Amino acid sequence: MPEGGAESMDAFDYELPSGRIAQYPAPHREESRLLIVDRQTGGWRDAEFPDLVEVLAPGDLLVVNDTRVFPARLFALRSSGAKVELLLARPLDDTDPERASGRTWEALVRPARKARPGERLTLLSRDGRPAREAWAEITGTHEGSGMRALELDVPAPAWEWISEHGHVPLPPYIDRDDESSDRERYQTVYAAHRGAIAAPTAGLHFTSGLLNRLKDRGIESATLTLHVGPGTFRPVIAERAEDHTMDAEWIDVPEATADAVARARQRGNRVVAVGTTTVRALESPNRQGWTDLFIRPGHEFRSVDALVTNFHLPRSTLLLLVAAFAGTELILDAYRHAVDSGYRFYSYGDAMLIV
Numbered sequence: 001m002p003e004g005g006a007e008s009m010d011a012f013d014y015e016l017p018s019g020r021i022a023q024y025p026a027p028h029r030e031e032s033r034l035l036i037v038d039r040q041t042g043g044w045r046d047a048e049f050p051d052l053v054e055v056l057a058p059g060d061l062l063v064v065n066d067t068r069v070f071p072a073r074l075f076a077l078r079s080s081g082a083k084v085e086l087l088l089a090r091p092l093d094d095t096d097p098e099r100a101s102g103r104t105w106e107a108l109v110r111p112a113r114k115a116r117p118g119e120r121l122t123l124l125s126r127d128g129r130p131a132r133e134a135w136a137e138i139t140g141t142h143e144g145s146g147m148r149a150l151e152l153d154v155p156a157p158a159w160e161w162i163s164e165h166g167h168v169p170l171p172p173y174i175d176r177d178d179e180s181s182d183r184e185r186y187q188t189v190y191a192a193h194r195g196a197i198a199a200p201t202a203g204l205h206f207t208s209g210l211l212n213r214l215k216d217r218g219i220e221s222a223t224l225t226l227h228v229g230p231g232t233f234r235p236v237i238a239e240r241a242e243d244h245t246m247d248a249e250w251i252d253v254p255e256a257t258a259d260a261v262a263r264a265r266q267r268g269n270r271v272v273a274v275g276t277t278t279v280r281a282l283e284s285p286n287r288q289g290w291t292d293l294f295i296r297p298g299h300e301f302r303s304v305d306a307l308v309t310n311f312h313l314p315r316s317t318l319l320l321l322v323a324a325f326a327g328t329e330l331i332l333d334a335y336r337h338a339v340d341s342g343y344r345f346y347s348y349g350d351a352m353l354i355v
Helices: 049-055 158-165 201-205 208-216 255-266 276-283 317-326 328-340
Strands: 033-038 043-048 061-065 067-069 073-077 083-091 104-110 120-124 130-142 147-153 193-196 220-226 249-252 271-274 288-291 306-310 351-354
Touching: 033 049, 033 328, 043 049, 049 208, 049 351, 061 255, 061 276, 073 130, 083 120, 083 147, 104 130, 130 158, 147 158, 201 306, 208 220, 220 255, 220 276, 249 276, 255 271, 271 276, 276 306, 276 317, 306 317, 317 328, 317 351
Parallel strands: 033 351, 061 220, 061 271, 067 193, 271 306
Antiparallel strands: 033 043, 073 083, 073 120, 083 104, 104 147, 120 130, 130 147, 220 249, 249 288, 306 351
């Protein structure tokens, strides 16, 4: 389908039993399954994630997203005593979260109906009790987005306070509260730059040992940053993919990474993107700043030759991206195999390699 052509979102649906949705990660990061999908043959085979070392070839370039998830979910009380959830989406005083003060935010407030400018909320500590001298004031409303502008008034540097009292922003399909172990497991081992409210989950399967084995085999690596925002979980409610508006996310593709990509392609090796976020950053026309690139069937890939990715929700922009890369029919056939074969789905689930 040419990019921009109309296609019903019904084409990107599939049945998934709720029991296939992983609620916890595998006991150890490398202990995930890997479904290897071959675009040339139109087939697939079952493997284990460490088999990646043998499947990739010396000279291939592995590109990862080194964003770091911060505990972006806070809870607060209204003056009535009603509990409110605050999801800190992006700082307002700087586009780069590492430079931002952490005090002013664009945030999702739930329930949002009564969250009006001027309201002052009492923040709760991580144990659920009112925190000492800690408030959040709603200072504005972003019409049409469901977002609110917030200012935090806390008795410590804001980032320190958030780190101590915030909760890991687990995806909505993980039906449990966050636990202390999630602070480590919902984070890649190479996470470096603070700013994501969701993990680039394809990277959760890597350990330092596996990365070293890949390096010893002659597989190169490079990093970039895309700070994953709330749009990653925003469903496509439009009937046609082309009518969906993609949320913008901040990217930074270092010059060294862009050069490594160019060299790999010049010598005939593959650029292997770890995660859909890495694909969006590599395929975006700009190397730094906001990107709202919406990759769907018909997109012509300029930089990516292979993709490591998890399994994605039906009717989602992430499923559209992998369908664009591998073909809708092949991907949905492979998904049906994964369902029938007991693969674990979504953020804490198993992985797929598309070559």
